[in-house]
Amino acid sequence: MAMDYPTGFYRDTWAEINLDHIKENVKSMKKLLPGDVKLFAVVKANGYGHGDIQAAGAALEAGADCLAVAFLDEALSLRQRGIEAPILVLGASRPEDAPLAASADITLTVFQVNWLEKALPCLQGKRLTFHVKLDTGMGRIGVREKDELLAIEKLAGREDAFELQGIYTHFATADELDDSYFREQLGRFREMLSWLGKVPEMVHTSNSAASLRFPEARFNAVRMGISMYGLTPSPEIEHELPFPLKEAFSLHARIVHVKKLQKGDKVSYGATYEAEGDEWIGTLPIGYADGWIRRLQGQEVLVNGSRVPIVGRICMDQCMIRLPYGVEPGTAATLIGAQGDSMISVNEIAAKLETINYEVTCMISSRVPRVYKQEEKTVDLNNPLLGKQGKL
Ligand SMILES: *Cc1c(COP(=O)(O)O)cnc(C)c1O
Numbered sequence: 001m002a003m004d005y006p007t008g009f010y011r012d013t014w015a016e017i018n019l020d021h022i023k024e025n026v027k028s029m030k031k032l033l034p035g036d037v038k039l040f041a042v043v044k045a046n047g048y049g050h051g052d053i054q055a056a057g058a059a060l061e062a063g064a065d066c067l068a069v070a071f072l073d074e075a076l077s078l079r080q081r082g083i084e085a086p087i088l089v090l091g092a093s094r095p096e097d098a099p100l101a102a103s104a105d106i107t108l109t110v111f112q113v114n115w116l117e118k119a120l121p122c123l124q125g126k127r128l129t130f131h132v133k134l135d136t137g138m139g140r141i142g143v144r145e146k147d148e149l150l151a152i153e154k155l156a157g158r159e160d161a162f163e164l165q166g167i168y169t170h171f172a173t174a175d176e177l178d179d180s181y182f183r184e185q186l187g188r189f190r191e192m193l194s195w196l197g198k199v200p201e202m203v204h205t206s207n208s209a210a211s212l213r214f215p216e217a218r219f220n221a222v223r224m225g226i227s228m229y230g231l232t233p234s235p236e237i238e239h240e241l242p243f244p245l246k247e248a249f250s251l252h253a254r255i256v257h258v259k260k261l262q263k264g265d266k267v268s269y270g271a272t273y274e275a276e277g278d279e280w281i282g283t284l285p286i287g288y289a290d291g292w293i294r295r296l297q298g299q300e301v302l303v304n305g306s307r308v309p310i311v312g313r314i315c316m317d318q319c320m321i322r323l324p325y326g327v328e329p330g331t332a333a334t335l336i337g338a339q340g341d342s343m344i345s346v347n348e349i350a351a352k353l354e355t356i357n358y359e360v361t362c363m364i365s366s367r368v369p370r371v372y373k374q375e376e377k378t379v380d381l382n383n384p385l386l387g388k389q390g391k392l
Contacts, residue, residue, distance in 0.1 A: 012254035012330075013286045015364055016337070017050045019058040019374040021246035025228050026062035028243040029211065037218050038202070039063065040088060042225035043078075044070035049361035050229055050249055051370045053081050058374070059228060060085055068223055072097055075106040088131060088166075090223075092141055095119035102126035107165060109133045111143050113151040116162060123161040130156075131166035131202065136188040137181065138172045146195050153196055166202030166221075167193065174217075175209035175234035182210070186217055209233035212242055231346055231357045249346060249361050250337025251292075251368070255282040255303070255321075258329050267320050268312030280323040282308075284333055287317040291363040292335065299352050301333045305340035308333075336360075 030039060041064035042048075047055030056067050056078060066086040069075050075087045088107045095118035101108050103126060110116060111133045119128065132152055135142025143149045156164040169189045173181045186205070193199055203219040208227035210217045230247040232238045261267070261275040275281075282303070286292045294314045300307040301321055311322045321333065336344055350357045 009369060011285055011369075012256060013284075013290065014252055014369050014371045015049075016250045016252060016371050016373055017054060018246070018248045018250070019054060019372055021230050021248040022050070022055055022058040022228060023062035023374075024246050025230050025248075026059045026064055026224070028245075029222075029224055029227065030063040032242055033211070033218065033222065036220060038065040038204075038221040040066045040068040040204070040221060040223040041228055042068045042090075042207075042223050044068065044074060044090065044225075045362050046366075048225065048229050048358065049364050051372065053078060053083065054370070054372050055228070056083055056085070059224075064224075065221075072101055072106065072108070076100070076104055079104045079106065090133075096122050098128045099123055099126050102128040105129075107131060109141070110152065111135070111141050113148055113155060116152060116155050116159075120155075120159060120161055125161075127161055127163060129163045129165045131168055132164065132200070134167065134169040134189060134192050136169040136185040136192065138170045138185075140170070142169060143192075146192075149192060149195055153198075157197075164200050166204065167196075167200050168202075168204045168223075171205065171207060171210050171217075174207060174213065175237055177236050179214075182214070182217075186214075207233070209237060213237065213240065226358055229361065231361070234356070235347065247337075247346060251286075251335040251364060252337070253284040253286045253333050253335065255327060255329055255331045255333055256285050257283040258323065258326055260326065266312075268315060270313055273312035273320075280326045281311070282321045282323050282327065282329075282331075282333070284319050284321060284335075285317065286335070286368070287315045287319055289316045289365065290368050291365040292319065293353075293363070295353055296349070299349070300344065301335045302337075302339040302342050302344060303327060303331060303333050305342050307342065307344075 041059030043052045043056045046052045068088045068090050070091040072089050072093045075089050093108050095115050098119035099122050107129045110130045133142040135144045156162040171182055171185055202221050204221035206217050206222040208225055211222040226233050230245045259281055261279045261281055263275055263277045265275045267273040288294050297310055297314055300309050308321050310319050312320050346357045346360050349360045
């Protein structure tokens with residue numbers, strides 16, 4: 001007979017998400033912005049791996065005005081779980097899904113007049129709210145031509161089925177020290193706005209980097225993604241942040257086995273690691289299927305506040321670390337985050353992988369349960385067995 005067991009909570013690996021830090025980052029941004037500038041909390045990709053509904057809840061509590069996601073599916077999923085705040089879908093949706101978006105009160109992004117023409121007969125009495133996306137130099141999605149922009153404005157003005165609520169663009173280089181391309185894009189955006197008969201109610205261009213650095217690009221809303229999770233948009237601009245960012249993401253696993261190897265004993269697939277003498281080796285229940293990928297071999301983790309290396313190949317579900325002494329199984333290792341005075345930042349992992357911090361939190365897979373911490377207590381949002389693993 002099928003039985004109903006909660007799953008995902010019986011392994012000693014978890015990501016801890018500090019919702020207080022998300023709230024502080026959002027509050028700091030709100031303080032930086034003039035009162036009439038709205039804040040979109042960007043919670044696409046499961047809140048950059050932090051948990052979409054939890055991040056959305058924290059951000060809204062801290063003063064965010066609206067949410068943004070990449071796909072209609074993500075917006076619908078938030079609505080299904082009770083989120084009532086305005087949601088903007090930043091990516092492309094299908095015209096035949098316009099009535100679904102309209103029914104769920106989800107705002108879509110449009111950048112082709114042809115899209116509106118296809119959506120129109122599908123709407124059948126429903127009214128779709130949308131923002132027009134302009135391509136001012138990102139080369140991804142967006143209107144580039146005057147004729148097309150004016151045709152969109154005209155069609156939206158003529159048909160009750162559409163409400164053109166906003167207009168926006170996205171910067172390609174807002175996180176770089178050289179601001180010349182950013183200035184070009186901003187100029188292009190202003191020029192394109194001037195083509196319109198009437199500028200829509202919401203005008204926004206800034207991601208985190210631009211929101212933090214360029215007041216002249218704030219218009220009347222900003223889209224805060226990476227910085228809401230306490231991560232810097234790029235290492236170059238770390239020194240010019242107007243407020244300290246607090247990292248919300250940390251990753252932990254308990255050592256499940258400890259053994260003493262002798263000189264010549266081998267570790268993991270390929271038997272590529274060989275003990276040089278007596279060595280204590282611990283096993284962690286996390287591997288590449290959790291997003292802790294094989295390229296992280298050699299990366300250090302924190303055990304009792306000290307850095308210890310991952311040795312041998314990382315397996316699908318487990319990896320091994322070399323300990324300075326025999327520690328008790330059950331001891332917590334921190335792969336990302338702080339232990340005592342020691343810290344392994346998301347940026348350190350990104351540097352090791354020659355990628356950006358955005359990719360690191362997104363790549364920790366859904367197999368790793370997220371545990372949510374706020375106001376000094378570990379809050380159980382959906383985990384009946386949280387008490388087992390919630391405390392370090
Ligand atoms: C993801 C995204 C953002 C958020 O950018 P951050 O750099 O994470 O702040 C803003 N706007 C658009 C269009 C996006 O796709």
